[in-house]
Amino acid sequence: xxxxxxxxxxxxxxxxxxSFGAQEVHHEYVDQGIACLxxxxxxxxxAYDENAPLKVEYWLDTCLSSSCTHDRAVSCAxxxxxxxxxxxxSATWTERGSTCTxxxxxxxxxxxxxxxPAGHYTVALGGRTLPxxxxxxxxAPLCLESP
Numbered sequence: 001x002x003x004x005x006x007x008x009x010x011x012x013x014x015x016x017x018x019s020f021g022a023q024e025v026h027h028e029y030v031d032q033g034i035a036c037l038x039x040x041x042x043x044x045x046x047a048y049d050e051n052a053p054l055k056v057e058y059w060l061d062t063c064l065s066s067s068c069t070h071d072r073a074v075s076c077a078x079x080x081x082x083x084x085x086x087x088x089x090s091a092t093w094t095e096r097g098s099t100c101t102x103x104x105x106x107x108x109x110x111x112x113x114x115x116x117p118a119g120h121y122t123v124a125l126g127g128r129t130l131p132x133x134x135x136x137x138x139x140a141p142l143c144l145e146s147p
Contacts, residue, residue, distance in 0.1 A: 023096075024094055024095070024096050025094065025095045026092070026093075026094050027091075027092060027093050027094070027095070028090075028091075028092045029060060029089075029090070029091045029092070029107075030089070030090050030126075031087075031088060031089055031090075031125060031126035031127075031146060032060070032089070032091075032126055032146050032147065033058060033059060033060040033061070033089055033091065033107075033145070033146065034058070034059055034060070034061060034143060034144070034145045035056050035057070035058045035076065035087045035089065035125045035143065035144050035146075036056070036057045036058075036141040036142065036143040036144075037054055037055075037056055037113075037123060037132065037141060037142045037143070038054065038055045038056075038057060038141045039052065039054055039138075039141075040052060042137065044137050044139065045137060045138050045139040045140055045141075046137065046138050046139075046140065046141050046142070047135070047136075047137050048132060048133070048134050048135060048136050048137070048138070048142075049115075049134070049135050050115070050116070050117060050118045050134055050135050051115035051116070051117065052115045053112055053113065053114055053115050054078075054112070054113040054115075054116070055110055055111075055112055055113075056076055056078050056087055056110065056111045056112070056113065057108070057110050057141075058074070058076040058087070058089050058108060058109050058110070058111070059106055059107060059108035059109075060074075060091050060106070060107040060108075062106070062107060063104040063105070063106075064093065064104070064105040064106065064107060065095075065097075065100035065101050065102070065103065065104075065105070066101055066103050066105055067097060067099075067100050067101040068095050068096060068097040068100035068101075069093050069094075069095055069105065070093065070094045070095075070096055071092070071093055071094045072091075072092070072093040072105075072107065073090070073091070073092050073093070074089075074090070074091045074092075074107045074108060074109040075089070075090050075091075075109050075111075076088065076089045076090075076109045076110065076111040077089075077111055078111050078112070078113045080113065080114075080116065080121075083119060083120060083121050083122060084121070084122050084124065085113065085116075085121050085122065085123045085124065085132065086124050086125075087111075087123065087124065087125040087144070089109070089125065089126075091107040091109075093107065116134045117134070118134050118135060119133075119134055120132075120133055121133070121134065123142065123144065124144075125144040125146045126144075126146030126147075127146060128144045128145065128146045129144075130142055130144055
């Protein structure tokens, strides 16, 4: 199931002479973005060892202005159900202002998964999946991107 971002535009008031004041735009993303599963770094890449904890790094590929982005909340959670590993993510923020700085902050979070026994797993984020074998070594972290 594909989740689309929810955008809510709220006028923050009327200025004199009938012109509109600054607008507020609320952004909400659920199970969207990029999540990478990190194991133990090695000279060959990432090792996904038996019974070793794993870390999920989550972020949205977007630029957030420090002067106009407010009320930022970003989270991730990862759970195991048999041979399935489900990553759940959420990112929300509100944009206010008309003159924003060009600095680029990011919506990002990390979450942890306890070590897994040897086996074949399917990792899921927002309808996208990828296989994970424990133990294994990959040349880069295993990443999912859900639009």
